[in-house]
Amino acid sequence: MTIEFIQDWNGTDAVVLENEILRAVILPRLGGKTASLVLKENGFELAAPNTRGTYRHPERQSAFADFDASGLDDAFPTVDSSALFAEEGYHYTDHGEIWRSAFNASVVNGKLQMQYASAENPYVYTKTVSLADNRMLLEYEITNTGTADFPCIWTWHGLVRYEEGMRLLYPAGAYDILNVSRHEVLGAAKSIHSLQSDVYDFSTVPAGPDTSAEYFLQGRIDEGRCGYVYPSSGTACVISYDCTVFPYLCFWVTAGGFRGDYNCAFEPTNGFYDGIDIAQANNCLPILRPGETLAFTLALSLTCGLE
Numbered sequence: 001m002t003i004e005f006i007q008d009w010n011g012t013d014a015v016v017l018e019n020e021i022l023r024a025v026i027l028p029r030l031g032g033k034t035a036s037l038v039l040k041e042n043g044f045e046l047a048a049p050n051t052r053g054t055y056r057h058p059e060r061q062s063a064f065a066d067f068d069a070s071g072l073d074d075a076f077p078t079v080d081s082s083a084l085f086a087e088e089g090y091h092y093t094d095h096g097e098i099w100r101s102a103f104n105a106s107v108v109n110g111k112l113q114m115q116y117a118s119a120e121n122p123y124v125y126t127k128t129v130s131l132a133d134n135r136m137l138l139e140y141e142i143t144n145t146g147t148a149d150f151p152c153i154w155t156w157h158g159l160v161r162y163e164e165g166m167r168l169l170y171p172a173g174a175y176d177i178l179n180v181s182r183h184e185v186l187g188a189a190k191s192i193h194s195l196q197s198d199v200y201d202f203s204t205v206p207a208g209p210d211t212s213a214e215y216f217l218q219g220r221i222d223e224g225r226c227g228y229v230y231p232s233s234g235t236a237c238v239i240s241y242d243c244t245v246f247p248y249l250c251f252w253v254t255a256g257g258f259r260g261d262y263n264c265a266f267e268p269t270n271g272f273y274d275g276i277d278i279a280q281a282n283n284c285l286p287i288l289r290p291g292e293t294l295a296f297t298l299a300l301s302l303t304c305g306l307e
Contacts (some may be wrong), residue, residue, distance in 0.1 A: 004018075012029050024037045034047055155267050
């Protein structure tokens with residue numbers, strides 16, 4: 001694997017990782033976002049594109065919706081903003097703070113290592129990226145550097161390219177679907193549906209324009225494995241992770257229904273769901289103890305040649 005640092009890549013610094021099979025572009029100044037992940041054999045691009053062309057750097061209180069929704073990034077210590085625990089000095093801003101934070105980047109043991117020490121909350125966040133054959137490995141360590149418990153949610157916000165007719169790969173098991181926002185077909189928020197529903201096709205993405213959806217698999221999942229199949233190129237992406245660390249799984253899709261964007265994402269998470277307030281109400285709010293480190297790995301594999 002080769003690692004190349006680039007000073008100006010569409011308005012920001014970038015690091016290019018490449019081996020014989022994959023090419024990845026990482027943006028350290030934007031939370032270590034994976035802006036591009038290409039399977040070289042057929043030129044397939046997985047990451048949702050930045051339709052605005054160049055990248056802008058958000059400020060501390062910037063709203064996520066005011067910036068590009070592209071690429072594969074992380075939401076921590078929350079997704080939804082919250083005033084909960086404000087008296088304890090914690091800050092839970094829109095989509096967390098990682099997506100708008102600049103990381104220090106260096107090469108450590110042949111891998112790209114990025115680190116960020118928060119000035120808003122008591123933690124140090126380390127993200128290490130490497131390529132191994134057809135897999136991109138994302139290794140994380142998040143350490144509570146404070147003296148008190150830190151309520152926090154980690155969610156993988158990996159926005160991938162939308163393609164009408166793409167197939168969704170769910171974890172093994174029989175699950176119901178919890179719709180989390182008002183939907184013209186699924187109905188009211190918190191409505192429950194079968195994954196094998198004859199009203200809504202959960203096996204694929206809805207056709208655009210002007211539609212979107214967000215839902216969770218109901219309850220804890222039994223397998224840390226999900227992904228996508230793109231029939232037009234015969235390419236599959238499989239996301240693998242430890243479901244004992246991230247027992248909940250969300251799926252988000254917009255086909256023009258949010259700002260005209262087209263993207264989708266399976267989002268493994270350790271909180272149920274999205275915000276500190278809701279997770280606490282559901283008794284599903286993770287706590288990082290003083291001095292404790294949350295360490296985990298998420299892997300993406302790309303394969304082509306599927307019929």
